[in-house]
Amino acid sequence: xxxxxxxxxxxxxxxxxxxxxxxxxxxxxxxxxxxxxxxxxxxxxxxxxxxxxxxxxxxxxxxxxxxxxxxxxxxxxxxxxxxxxxxxxxxxxxxxxxxxxxxxxxxxxxxxxxxxxxxxxxxxxxxxxxxxxxxxxxxxxxxxxxxxxxxxxxxxxxxxxxxxxxxxxxxxxxxxxxxxxxxxxxxxxxxxxxxxxxxxxxxxxxxxxxxxxxxxxxxxxxxxxxxxxxxxxxxxxxxxxxxxxxxxxxxxxxxxxxxxxxxxxxxxxxxxxxxxxxxxxxxxxxxxxxxxxxxxxx
Amino acid sequence: xxxxxxxxxxxxxxxxxxxxxxxxxxxxxxxxxxxxxxxxxxxxxxxxxxxxxxxxxxxxxxxxxxxxxxxxxxxxxxxxxxxxxxxxxxxxxxxxxxxxxxxxxxxxxxxxxxxxxxxxxxxxxxxxxxxxxxxxxxxxxxxxxxxxxxxxxxxxxxxxxxxxxxxxxxxxxxxxxxxxxxxxxxxxxxxxxxxxxxxxxxxxxxxxxxxxxxxxxxxxxxxxxxxxxxxxxxxxxxxxxxxxxxxxxxxxxxxxxxxxxxxxxxxxxxxxxxxxxxxxxxxxxxxxxxxxxxxxxx
Numbered sequence: 002x003x004x005x006x007x008x009x010x011x012x013x014x015x016x017x018x019x020x021x022x023x024x025x026x027x028x029x030x031x032x033x034x035x036x037x038x039x040x041x042x043x044x045x046x047x048x049x050x051x052x053x054x055x056x057x058x059x060x061x062x063x064x065x066x067x068x069x070x071x072x073x074x075x076x077x078x079x080x081x082x083x084x085x086x087x088x089x090x091x092x093x094x095x096x097x098x099x100x101x102x103x104x105x106x107x108x109x110x111x112x113x114x115x116x117x118x119x120x121x122x123x124x125x126x127x128x129x130x131x132x133x134x135x136x137x138x139x140x141x142x143x144x145x146x147x148x149x150x151x152x153x154x155x156x157x158x159x160x161x162x163x164x165x166x167x168x169x170x171x172x173x174x175x176x177x178x179x180x181x182x183x184x185x186x187x188x189x190x191x192x193x194x195x196x197x198x199x200x201x202x203x204x205x206x207x208x209x210x211x212x213x214x215x216x217x218x219x220x221x222x223x224x225x226x227x228x229x230x231x232x233x234x235x236x237x238x239x240x241x242x243x244x245x246x247x248x249x250x251x252x253x254x255x256x257x258x259x260x261x262x263x264x265x266x267x268x269x270x271x272x273x274x275x276x277x278x279x280x281x282x283x284x285x286x287x288x289x290x291x292x293x294x295x296x297x298x299x
Numbered sequence: 300x301x302x303x304x305x306x307x308x309x310x311x312x313x314x315x316x317x318x319x320x321x322x323x324x325x326x327x328x329x330x331x332x333x334x335x336x337x338x339x340x341x342x343x344x345x346x347x348x349x350x351x352x353x354x355x356x357x358x359x360x361x362x363x364x365x366x367x368x369x370x371x372x373x374x375x376x377x378x379x380x381x382x383x384x385x386x387x388x389x390x391x392x393x394x395x396x397x398x399x400x401x402x403x404x405x406x407x408x409x410x411x412x413x414x415x416x417x418x419x420x421x422x423x424x425x426x427x428x429x430x431x432x433x434x435x436x437x438x439x440x441x442x443x444x445x446x447x448x449x450x451x452x453x454x455x456x457x458x459x460x461x462x463x464x465x466x467x468x469x470x471x472x473x474x475x476x477x478x479x480x481x482x483x484x485x486x487x488x489x490x491x492x493x494x495x496x497x498x499x500x501x502x503x504x505x506x507x508x509x510x511x512x513x514x515x516x517x518x519x520x521x522x523x524x525x526x527x528x529x530x531x532x533x534x535x536x537x538x539x540x541x542x543x544x545x546x547x548x549x550x551x552x553x554x555x556x557x558x559x560x561x562x563x564x565x566x567x568x569x570x571x572x573x574x575x576x577x578x579x580x581x582x583x584x585x586x587x588x589x590x591x592x593x594x595x596x597x
Contacts, residue, residue, distance in 0.1 A: 026452060027452025027453070028452060029451040029452055030451070030459045032459060033456060033459045034451070037451065084410065084414065087407075087410065089405075090410075109385075109387040110462070112382065112385065112387060112388075113382075113451075113458055113462075114451075115414075116382065116413075116414065116455055117450055117451035117455045119417060119418065120446050120451070120455060121446070121450050123442065123446040124447050127439050127443035127446060130439050137435035138435060141425050141429050142429070144425040144442070145324070145425035145426055145429065148324075148418055148425060149325055152324070152325075152415055152419050153322070153332070153335065153415035154322070155325070157331070157411050157414055157415045158327055160411055161328045161408070161411055164407055164408070165328075
């Protein structure tokens with residue numbers, strides 16, 4: 002398979018579905034509609050939805066059934082970026098090369114747009130779970146999974162730990178605590194949700210979950226590496242922004258060489274978790290490889 | 300029935316369930332756990348959960364099945380109060396006679412605590428929907444309902460319109476637009492969710508929904524009246540705070556006498572909607588009466 006083509010196609014599918022689903026439950030006031038779309042359609046890679054779809058695909062599930070959950074994951078990711086950029090958090094004025102939401106719409110509207118995206122994500126999932134042919138229990142497990150991954154025991158909790166860690170010594174344990182929650186939890190939930198809705202059997206589910214944990218961690222280690230070495234053109238953020246803000250990063254905790262070694266180990270782990278799957282899991286394999294390779298390649 | 304006793308018992312039941320459910324899906328970092336509990340257990344009247352429970356009761360549903368949705372509604376209400384008090388919104392430092400969340404925990408943590416409560420609400424509902432004996436489709440309809448009522452087409456959208464209306468002329472149309480979304484939508488969703496999960500038949504559902512619309516509107520008109528006439532001991536807020544901030548209120552739009560007349564009409568409408576129900580709907584009747592009477596009584 003051609004990964005670039007696969008990712009482009011999936012991204013287009015996801016974007017089309019996002020446009021259809023957003024606001025289908027009732028009309029939004031004009032300003033917040035603009036603010037929500039501004040962040041949701043700002044050129045994201047759609048990694049979480051693509052992971053959910055690929056996970057469902059790996060167990061023979063239908064794209065249509067997973068799609069509402071995939072879209073919801075991107076809405077939640079998008080809300081989290083609006084949130085983390087706020088003056089009361091990281092106070093960032095640039096995201097993916099564009100002014101951040103609160104810079105354009107003001108702080109109050111940005112907070113509301115973020116919460117609008119978060120809430121809409123759950124409406125879209127409930128709606129999708131009610132579609133004909135959907136296994137309601139599996140869909141509810143996916144909703145529960147995603148809420149737990151996004152909430153105070155997951156992503157929101159990771160952001161709390163991150164806020165509280167600035168200027169703390171970046172030990173490996175602290176970095177792993179933050180990363181596993183702040184980004185790991187929702188990435189893992191993406192894989193798990195796709196597996197539930199795709200109809201994974203218990204053994205398959207456990208293996209996909211092992212993949213999700215490894216790939217979620219790899220993603221953040223790679224992101225830390227790219228923040229130092231990637232340059233603005235690869236990341237859309239200013240280079241070295243994490244160091245400047247004294248963010249706790251993996252390379253800062255263990256050194257750059259060890260961080261790259263860890264990223265490679267996590268890639269091996271994620272591929273190993275998929276060893277009993279056939280070619281249906283190739284997208285998952287290639288996504289993991291892509292995530293790690295772009296960061297560790299010389 | 301004795302309404303005061305009924306409300307006290309329900310409030311205790313809801314509080315006990317909230318304590319059991321909050322965080323049952325994974326452990327939260329200590330600070331956010333404290334911040335979430337600070338706002339969630341600050342002496343709210345629990346009107347939304349009590350309405351949901353009473354609505355389920357009116358159609359013979361079990362309390363246990365409605366309870367997770369009732370608790371979720373209170374979590375969402377609590378998040379909305381944290382949100383609306385923020386410096387970027389109404390910038391309030393007092394709520395129910397206590398310092399607001401961001402005053403105690405800082406702005407960043409308050410935003411995260413609010414979003415933690417919102418997300419946890421959906422986890423709790425998904426969890427509750429998976430309980431044995433629960434009708435999964437009805438539960439999913441309740442989740443969809445509550446998400447729509449809380450989101451950008453509902454409560455969040457109402458807050459947007461409210462933000463944008465300050466210093467605007469308070470026409471009746473503008474006030475009704477804001478009220479029906481900012482408070483009406485979630486109150487209506489409370490009644491609808493209780494009806495779904497309680498097992499309402501279509502005809503019952505339509506009548507309960509008519510009640511929910513009327514009581515949701517009555518609630519906000521009464522609240523506007525109390526803000527002007529109630530005094531701090533009745534509201535826990537400083538008297539005249541709305542006028543001071545040039546908030547769009549119903550009495551400002553139509554005059555105090557007409558506002559009280561409207562509140563009485565809405566009470567009559569909500570009682571009429573319940574006319575075909577027996578004594579099982581008495582709590583709904585008495586709640587509506589209580590909401591209106593405390594505001595319009597001389």
